[in-house]
Amino acid sequence: MSGGGRLAGWVFAGPALLVIGLFFLLPVICALALSVTDFDIYALADLDNLRFVGFGNYLALLQNPLFWKALGNTIYFVLVGVPLSIMVSLGAAVLLHSKLGRFKPFFRTAFFAPVVTTVVAVAVIWRYLFHTRYGLVNWGLSGLGIEPVDWLGDPHWAMPTIIGFAVWKNFGYNMIIFLSGLQAIPEDLYEAARIDGASAWPQFRHVTLPMLGPVLLLVGILTMAGYFQLFAEPYVMTQGGPLESTVSVLYLMYEQGFKWWNLGMASAVAFILFVLMGGITSGLLWFARRRGAEG
Amino acid sequence: MKWPALLSLILLVVVGCARNNDSREVVTFWAMGFEGEIVAQLLPEFERTHPGIRVELQQLPWTAAHEKLLTAYAGDSTPDLCQLGNTWIPEFAALGALEPLDIRLSGSTVIDIADYFQGIWNTNVIDGRVYGAPWYVDTRLPYYRRDLLLAAGFAQPPTTWLEWRKAMAAIKANAGPKGYAILLPLNEFEPLLALALQQDDPLLRDRGRHGNFRSAGFRRTLAFYQEMFDRGWAPQVSNNQISNVWDEFDKGMYSFYISGPWNIAEFKKRIPAQRQDEWMTMPLPGPNGPGASIAGGSSLVLFRASKHKQAAWQLLEYLSDVRTQARFQALTGDLPPRRTVWNDPRLANDPHAKAFRQQLERVKPTPKVPEWERIATEMRLVSEQMVNGKLSVDEAAAELDRRADAILEKRRWMLDRAGAK
Numbered sequence: 001m002s003g004g005g006r007l008a009g010w011v012f013a014g015p016a017l018l019v020i021g022l023f024f025l026l027p028v029i030c031a032l033a034l035s036v037t038d039f040d041i042y043a044l045a046d047l048d049n050l051r052f053v054g055f056g057n058y059l060a061l062l063q064n065p066l067f068w069k070a071l072g073n074t075i076y077f078v079l080v081g082v083p084l085s086i087m088v089s090l091g092a093a094v095l096l097h098s099k100l101g102r103f104k105p106f107f108r109t110a111f112f113a114p115v116v117t118t119v120v121a122v123a124v125i126w127r128y129l130f131h132t133r134y135g136l137v138n139w140g141l142s143g144l145g146i147e148p149v150d151w152l153g154d155p156h157w158a159m160p161t162i163i164g165f166a167v168w169k170n171f172g173y174n175m176i177i178f179l180s181g182l183q184a185i186p187e188d189l190y191e192a193a194r195i196d197g198a199s200a201w202p203q204f205r206h207v208t209l210p211m212l213g214p215v216l217l218l219v220g221i222l223t224m225a226g227y228f229q230l231f232a233e234p235y236v237m238t239q240g241g242p243l244e245s246t247v248s249v250l251y252l253m254y255e256q257g258f259k260w261w262n263l264g265m266a267s268a269v270a271f272i273l274f275v276l277m278g279g280i281t282s283g284l285l286w287f288a289r290r291r292g293a294e295g
Numbered sequence: 296m297k298w299p300a301l302l303s304l305i306l307l308v309v310v311g312c313a314r315n316n317d318s319r320e321v322v323t324f325w326a327m328g329f330e331g332e333i334v335a336q337l338l339p340e341f342e343r344t345h346p347g348i349r350v351e352l353q354q355l356p357w358t359a360a361h362e363k364l365l366t367a368y369a370g371d372s373t374p375d376l377c378q379l380g381n382t383w384i385p386e387f388a389a390l391g392a393l394e395p396l397d398i399r400l401s402g403s404t405v406i407d408i409a410d411y412f413q414g415i416w417n418t419n420v421i422d423g424r425v426y427g428a429p430w431y432v433d434t435r436l437p438y439y440r441r442d443l444l445l446a447a448g449f450a451q452p453p454t455t456w457l458e459w460r461k462a463m464a465a466i467k468a469n470a471g472p473k474g475y476a477i478l479l480p481l482n483e484f485e486p487l488l489a490l491a492l493q494q495d496d497p498l499l500r501d502r503g504r505h506g507n508f509r510s511a512g513f514r515r516t517l518a519f520y521q522e523m524f525d526r527g528w529a530p531q532v533s534n535n536q537i538s539n540v541w542d543e544f545d546k547g548m549y550s551f552y553i554s555g556p557w558n559i560a561e562f563k564k565r566i567p568a569q570r571q572d573e574w575m576t577m578p579l580p581g582p583n584g585p586g587a588s589i590a591g592g593s594s595l596v597l598f599r600a601s602k603h604k605q606a607a608w609q610l611l612e613y614l615s616d617v618r619t620q621a622r623f624q625a626l627t628g629d630l631p632p633r634r635t636v637w638n639d640p641r642l643a644n645d646p647h648a649k650a651f652r653q654q655l656e657r658v659k660p661t662p663k664v665p666e667w668e669r670i671a672t673e674m675r676l677v678s679e680q681m682v683n684g685k686l687s688v689d690e691a692a693a694e695l696d697r698r699a700d701a702i703l704e705k706r707r708w709m710l711d712r713a714g715a716k
Contacts, residue, residue, distance in 0.1 A: 041390060042709060045390040046391075153536045155683075241482060241679075
């Protein structure tokens with residue numbers, strides 16, 4: 001490449017690189033530096049009180065039972081929440097795509113509505129729905145003869161309730177993506193399948209799913225990345241309780257950083273989460289590439 | 296649509312600049328929440344009597360105040376005078392952000408230290424230096440159901456733990472399996488903390504180097520707390536699950552509810568008029584006779600970086616003056632820290648405030664280390680595990696000491712280093 005062309009390339013890429021460097025790379029490097037110190041309010045008062053602790057924060061975290069609890073809770077949330085969320089989205093998309101469906105625009109809007117509502121506002125309503133004494137859910141269950149469940153107060157039920165809340169709140173977004181994926185599948189494939197005698201399920205299994213492969217991968221990665229960052233739902237519904245059963249990794253980071261001002265420790269939490277998510281995402285991509293799902 | 300907004304913004308800025316031509320000295324004053332709104336009504340009087348000073352009041356929401364103050368400190372933009380929750384004073388004093396007031400206080404004719412409740416004043420004293428003057432106070436004590444207590448056979452509220460146990464057992468027996476005697480929300484550490492302060496053993500030992508939760512006193516408190524859940528006197532719930540504590544209190548789900556003075560107004564508002572005489576406040580019962588409770592509330596502090604300390608001090612004195620305090624009390628309903636103000640008939644004759652007046656003579660500050668709030672949070676988490684049967688009383692005390700010692704590690708290092716110098 002000629003010198004002029006090289007310069008032009010840098011000029012075009014320059015602004016974007018500058019922005020990425022300034023607003024992404026630099027903060028990440030600062031956070032990394034912070035995570036090997038014990039920066040806290042004492043250090044804020046006087047930098048003399050700042051100690052270099054090396055991997056001390058990371059080691060302390062790995063020995064902290066609350067961190068493992070938070071990690072366990074987050075993984076529980078991701079493992080149950082992501083497949084559930086994708087299944088619900090796909091189910092809703094298939095139903096909306098069906099030729100037998102009625103009032104499609106209405107349902108499309110209704111299913112998408114939770115995505116555009118504020119977490120805080122709907123969390124208030126959910127807290128009422130799941131109230132032990134006065135909640136609609138327990139009232140309905142009592143009609144079936146089931147004893148009232150303490151949805152948000154019982155350590156075993158709090159996370160499932162949070163998962164239900166998150167899935168309900170988010171499934172509409174993926175549904176829209178699936179819907180556009182479904183619309184892109186050529187109709188003649190289904191026609192050919194029908195001529196071969198395939199009923200609804202084999203059609204779904206052998207035509208719809210393979211054709212949706214790339215979309216599924218995209219949705220899977222996006223949803224997982226989002227679900228790993230669980231924060232707002234426990235923050236407004238349970239504040240991490242009962243018995244820390246809904247403390248997520250990000251919630252732990254928030255408490256360390258913004259409540260107790262332990263910025264060194266909080267940065268370490270952020271990095272562990274970053275590495276974890278990076279690892280799992282590239283694992284998924286590798287898996288997809290092997291299966292040939294990537295376009 | 297955007298233009299009018301932008302124009303008015305520009306206009307505001309212009310007006311703001313124009314006012315800077317005013318030659319008066321400007322004192323910036325940060326105050327929080329409801330008090331921050333109300334105090335604006337007291338400022339014109341101050342500006343009238345102090346013609347050389349103009350007060351710029353900024354209101355902060357409580358939820359953002361702590362973060363905003365720390366950011367202001369880091370960015371060298373602290374106010375001149377500020378309202379500070381008195382449990383935050385150790386933290387800001389450790390930062391070196393606050394101006395000691397001792398010299399100014401010794402020359403003051405307005406602030407009479409002996410007139411303040413001692414436990415409340417004490418929260419402002421750190422290592423022998425005074426960093427703030429109490430503005431309004433709060434403490435925790437039980438609200439109780441007179442009728443249910445009477446039905447259980449008690450004409451007077453209990454004053455000792457022993458009497459309290461008997462009363463709770465009797466109330467529980469009347470209430471049946473679905474009713475309770477007391478509400479101790481698992482998401483609040485204050486009830487347990489109030490009961491812990493009643494013991495003679497301090498909560499931290501060696502100048503705040505280590506936790507002292509394995510002391511006999513704290514374990515007695517922990518055992519009492521545990522007993523209230525074990526015997527079914529208290530339900531294992533957090534505030535979020537109750538959703539309306541006043542309503543449930545009115546329905547008789549529990550007869551004792553430990554809370555602060557702001558709830559006087561709430562109970563007056565939320566309990567129907569015909570049943571208003573069913574509730575009353577009482578001093579917190581102690582292990583042997585009326586016990587201590589938490590010295591809470593807000594103080595007024597001067598920041599060390601301020602360039603208008605003398606003017607800010609005059610405002611602090613004005614706000615601490617008995618007459619201003621009485622007006623402030625009338626406007627907010629907050630409890631005053633000065634005994635003289637309590638002589639005002641409006642307060643002296645208020646039956647619900649009476650128990651608070653008595654309790655305030657027996658309040659104790661929490662340990663004055665910046666890490667205290669974190670330790671108190673751990674206290675809540677560990678006691679929640681204990682109540683759920685995951686830890687015994689002794690295990691919970693040991694676990695608390697372990698967690699407190701880990702949190703205090705940096706403090707020990709700093710104290711050792713300061714000692715070596």
